[in-house]
Amino acid sequence: MKRTRQKETKNLILTGVGGQGNVMASRTLAGMLVDAGYIVTIGETFGMSQRGGSVMSHLRISPDSVKSPQIPRGEADVIVALEPLEALRVLTVYGNPQVCVLSNARPAYPIGVITGELSYPSGENIQVAFQRLSKAFWIIDATSAALALGNPVLSNIVMIGALAKTGLLPIDRRMFEKEIKKTLAADKCAVNLKAYDAGGGMIK
Amino acid sequence: MTKLLSPAKSKVLFLGNEAIARGALEAGVSVATGYPGTPSSEVIESLAHVASERNLYVEWSVNEKVALEVAAAASFAGLRSMAVMKQNGVNVASDFLLHLTASGTRGGLVLVSCEDPGALSSVNEGESRYFARMLEMPLLEPSDFQEAKDLTKWAFELSEQIGNVVMLRSVTRMSHASGNVICGKLPVKSRKAHFEYDGSVMDSSRGPMISTPVVAKHLLHQEKLKDIEALFEKSPFNRYVGPGKPELLIITSSACFLYAEEAVEMLGLQKRVGILKLGTTWPLPPKLLEKHLRKTKKILIVEEVLPFLEENVKVLAASLVSRIGINTFYGKYDEMLPSAGELNPDIVAAALCHILKVKRKTLPANYLNDSQKAAALIPVREQTFCAGCPHRASFWNIHNAIALDGRKGFVCGDIGCYSMAALSPATGYHTMPTLHSMGSGTGLASGFAKLAQFGLDQPILTVCGDSTFYHAVIPALINAQHNRADITFIVLDNAGTAMTGFQPHPGLAISAMKEVVPAVDIAAICSAIGAKVAVSDPFDLETTGKILTSFLADKGLLKVLILRQACALSPEKKGKKIFDVKVNESLCLGDACGCNRLCTRVFRCPALTWDRTTKKAVVDEVICAGCGVCVSICPQKAIIKL
Numbered sequence: 001m002k003r004t005r006q007k008e009t010k011n012l013i014l015t016g017v018g019g020q021g022n023v024m025a026s027r028t029l030a031g032m033l034v035d036a037g038y039i040v041t042i043g044e045t046f047g048m049s050q051r052g053g054s055v056m057s058h059l060r061i062s063p064d065s066v067k068s069p070q071i072p073r074g075e076a077d078v079i080v081a082l083e084p085l086e087a088l089r090v091l092t093v094y095g096n097p098q099v100c101v102l103s104n105a106r107p108a109y110p111i112g113v114i115t116g117e118l119s120y121p122s123g124e125n126i127q128v129a130f131q132r133l134s135k136a137f138w139i140i141d142a143t144s145a146a147l148a149l150g151n152p153v154l155s156n157i158v159m160i161g162a163l164a165k166t167g168l169l170p171i172d173r174r175m176f177e178k179e180i181k182k183t184l185a186a187d188k189c190a191v192n193l194k195a196y197d198a199g200g201g202m203i204k
Numbered sequence: 205m206t207k208l209l210s211p212a213k214s215k216v217l218f219l220g221n222e223a224i225a226r227g228a229l230e231a232g233v234s235v236a237t238g239y240p241g242t243p244s245s246e247v248i249e250s251l252a253h254v255a256s257e258r259n260l261y262v263e264w265s266v267n268e269k270v271a272l273e274v275a276a277a278a279s280f281a282g283l284r285s286m287a288v289m290k291q292n293g294v295n296v297a298s299d300f301l302l303h304l305t306a307s308g309t310r311g312g313l314v315l316v317s318c319e320d321p322g323a324l325s326s327v328n329e330g331e332s333r334y335f336a337r338m339l340e341m342p343l344l345e346p347s348d349f350q351e352a353k354d355l356t357k358w359a360f361e362l363s364e365q366i367g368n369v370v371m372l373r374s375v376t377r378m379s380h381a382s383g384n385v386i387c388g389k390l391p392v393k394s395r396k397a398h399f400e401y402d403g404s405v406m407d408s409s410r411g412p413m414i415s416t417p418v419v420a421k422h423l424l425h426q427e428k429l430k431d432i433e434a435l436f437e438k439s440p441f442n443r444y445v446g447p448g449k450p451e452l453l454i455i456t457s458s459a460c461f462l463y464a465e466e467a468v469e470m471l472g473l474q475k476r477v478g479i480l481k482l483g484t485t486w487p488l489p490p491k492l493l494e495k496h497l498r499k500t501k502k503i504l505i506v507e508e509v510l511p512f513l514e515e516n517v518k519v520l521a522a523s524l525v526s527r528i529g530i531n532t533f534y535g536k537y538d539e540m541l542p543s544a545g546e547l548n549p550d551i552v553a554a555a556l557c558h559i560l561k562v563k564r565k566t567l568p569a570n571y572l573n574d575s576q577k578a579a580a581l582i583p584v585r586e587q588t589f590c591a592g593c594p595h596r597a598s599f600w601n602i603h604n605a606i607a608l609d610g611r612k613g614f615v616c617g618d619i620g621c622y623s624m625a626a627l628s629p630a631t632g633y634h635t636m637p638t639l640h641s642m643g644s645g646t647g648l649a650s651g652f653a654k655l656a657q658f659g660l661d662q663p664i665l666t667v668c669g670d671s672t673f674y675h676a677v678i679p680a681l682i683n684a685q686h687n688r689a690d691i692t693f694i695v696l697d698n699a700g701t702a703m704t705g706f707q708p709h710p711g712l713a714i715s716a717m718k719e720v721v722p723a724v725d726i727a728a729i730c731s732a733i734g735a736k737v738a739v740s741d742p743f744d745l746e747t748t749g750k751i752l753t754s755f756l757a758d759k760g761l762l763k764v765l766i767l768r769q770a771c772a773l774s775p776e777k778k779g780k781k782i783f784d785v786k787v788n789e790s791l792c793l794g795d796a797c798g799c800n801r802l803c804t805r806v807f808r809c810p811a812l813t814w815d816r817t818t819k820k821a822v823v824d825e826v827i828c829a830g831c832g833v834c835v836s837i838c839p840q841k842a843i844i845k846l
Contacts, residue, residue, distance in 0.1 A: 017585065018590075019590065019773075027217075027382070030217055030382060031217055034215070034216075034217045034384060039383070039384050040217060040382070040383065040384065041349075041381060041382070041383045041462075042217075042381055042382040042383070043377060043380075043381045044380055044381065044382075045243075045324045045325065045376060045380055052585070052586075052587055052588040052589070052590060052810055053585055053586070053587045053588075054585045066348045066349065066350075066383050066384070066462065067462065067466065068459075068462040068463050068465070068466040068548075068549050069377045069378075069381035069459060069462065070377065070463070070548040070549060071549075072466065072467075072470060072548070072549040072550050072553070073550050074567050075470075085582060085583070085585070086585075088578060088581070088582055089582050089585075091575075091578070092575045092576075092578050092579040092582065093579075095575060096567055096571070097567070097568065097571055106826075108810070108824075108827065109810070109813050109824075110583050110584065110585040110586060111585075111586050111588045111631075111808050111810060112583055112584060112585075112586055113583055113813075114804050114808065114810065114812070114813050114814060115630075115804060115805045115806075115808060116801070116804070116805055116814060118583035118584070119583065120583060121581040121582070125581055129574075129577075129578035129581070132574040132578070133571070133574055133575055133578060143826060147826070151779070152826045153779070182207075
């Protein structure tokens with residue numbers, strides 16, 4: 001697929017829950033974009049604060065300069081979420097009428113919800129909020145696709161495949177393949193490519 | 205070939221910490237040491253990966269003080285070396301550091317402190333910049349990834365020039381952020397280590413390395429600092445962006461430069477506001493500051509966390525007042541910016557709006573309204589122990605033993621993932637009410653135990669992790685034994701420095717460079733000092749519970765229980781379930797069971813959830829790590845191992 005070069009900085013937030021492969025996904029995306037000649041800044045935190053907690057990577061994709069590793073409030077262009085509640089959390093802080101949201105459908109319940117002290121919003125409520133707060137949104141069952149491939153952690157790659165298909169970022173399958181070949185063994189590359197393709201297939 | 209060894213001129217995406225590691229390699233570093241601590245750990249980790257290829261010696265030292273001592277030995281022998289730690293690690297190293305800055309160094313020695321404004325992964329937001337001023341060390345602060353590499357390289361040269369330690373300070377948003385870096389050349393190293401000590405005591409390049417005669421050496425050091433100040437005047441790492449006569453001058457450093465730049469751009473203030481970005485923040489270059497302070501009357505200082513730069517600039521401005529006139533300073537002292545927590549572009553933009561009386565574009569009112577409504581639906585996601593975490597089982601055992609004992613015992617906490625038992629009390633079943641620095645749990649327990657003569661009759665427990673045991677617990681434990689402190693000391697041994705990414709520690713038979721090394725046994729140390737020692741598996745609730753109960757009843761001595769079970773995220777365990785665990789729906793009585801939802805309401809494992817329609821417990825197969833502990837807690841035996 002031929003893609004035109006973007007002229008302005010694009011702000012992408014990748015979010016999820018600790019352990020979902022958020023950091024790996026953001027680095028893979030960034031690696032692809034650096035190879036394509038962009039100046040990419042990723043802001044993230046990892047460590048104890050992420051044990052079972054919310055995680056967020058801020059990607060600034062600029063044609064020419066390093067940007068703040070924290071995106072200002074209300075300035076996200078794209079939100080990719082490995083967990084729907086986290087999509088909503090990020091959307092209410094960094095969203096604006098032009099933002100696009102791509103979210104995994106499967107919830108990971110916060111401990112307060114498990115104990116019964118808090119409640120998790122219904123799928124319907126989440127969808128209504130996405131509708132009101134974004135220009136476009138996609139909700140896909142990335143976890144089921146990943147489970148079908150044998151490992152739930154592949155959800156992050158399913159999401160990258162889906163993101164590429166939306167056309168929101170100047171990325172494609174060839175770039176993805178080149179990037180994962182730098183770090184992964186051949187057998188792992190194959191299953192990652194399958195996950196990538198499964199994601200693309202979920203975007204209509 | 206690893207990314208860290210990319211050829212010169214290649215453009216690579218580096219984590220800030222990788223950029224620091226690359227800068228050290230380009231400077232020809234030979235010895236690199238550290239103690240793991242977020243956000244610093246990746247510097248040493250990435251150097252360890254290339255140790256054999258680059259002929260380095262890389263060490264995870266027992267603690268930060270020893271790390272600095274090991275690095276200093278290399279410097280004394282003429283090699284370039286670095287010690288890397290998180291902010292509070294500098295406190296641990298500081299006693300040696302005080303004497304080291306007094307004796308001076310030989311081969312370039314760089315102290316890297318990666319700090320955590322906002323305490324994103326710490327229980328403090330301590331600042332080590334004040335050590336630079338207090339101990340008179342040159343201080344460098346990178347504000348992007350290229351600078352993280354280039355400043356690190358330069359730091360080694362400066363250190364050799366001044367014959368003393370140079371400090372490089374990074375922050376989480378630099379160390380754990382990533383960006384493009386253009387690589388420089390990796391040198392061919394030719395230095396041979398040799399320690400010369402026959403020269404005069406005042407000859408720091410050939411004489412003995414000691415801090416005396418103190419005053420004479422102190423004066424000599426201060427003279428050399430003047431040379432550094434002169435170099436800083438011309439440093440390309442200090443630069444100004446903005447109009448010739450700005451209405452407002454921002455003085456900033458580190459990641460705060462990127463926030464300031466973003467805020468100015470966001471508000472379209474490029475023609476009204478200038479930014480002086482400093483890469484050399486102590487000592488300040490006075491002529492450079494004078495040149496820029498003359499440009500305007502209004503100055504905003506943007507930094508994290510405390511007003512270190514602000515104080516230094518103000519002191520300088522006061523001495524220049526006859527030449528530059530009176531300026532108005534904005535920053536922390538007038539509360540324009542907060543003196544606690546990290547900054548971001550929004551906070552800086554708000555300050556700019558206030559000072560320059562401009563307004564930031566806002567989102568449409570109906571959008572904000574909808575956004576607020578949606579935000580009200582979002583439950584907080586509290587930190588908790590991972591599914592399969594041995595600490596959950598350990599605290600379950602501890603809680604039950606304390607409850608059974610009935611004297612309101614408590615646990616003095618320590619630093620590791622198990623700190624969450626204090627940060628989020630329900631996670632530790634409300635057993636751990638104190639939390640301070642590494643090793644302090646044992647010191648506090650030793651103190652509490654001596655309060656019996658003043659009426660304290662509660663059993664005293666304390667916990668520490670395996671890596672923490674070696675780092676700072678041993679002296680406190682010896683103190684407890686020697687002073688007959690009646691404490692139950694529990695080592696939560698999860699087979700590595702888990703919280704920071706499974707770095708090895710002295711208890712393991714492997715080094716940072718993957719060499720086989722002697723493991724130092726915790727149980728043997730505790731037995732050797734005379735404590736009563738037992739070892740158990742925290743997943744075995746019955747055995748562990750019995751030991752704990754008997755320890756609490758056994759008065760007047762130091763008791764040590766080592767709870768061994770590897771971290772659920774450790775490379776050997778991750779993704780592998782010991783058991784497939786399931787709830788047998790026909791056995792689970794749900795709300796009708798007298799347990800009052802012990803499994804989900806109290807036990808709090810993220811994989812064990814409550815189905816609100818069937819009103820029964822259910823195991824989430826995606827999250828479950830298969831530890832099987834919940835099987836032991838269900839009174840109805842409805843949770844089963846397959």
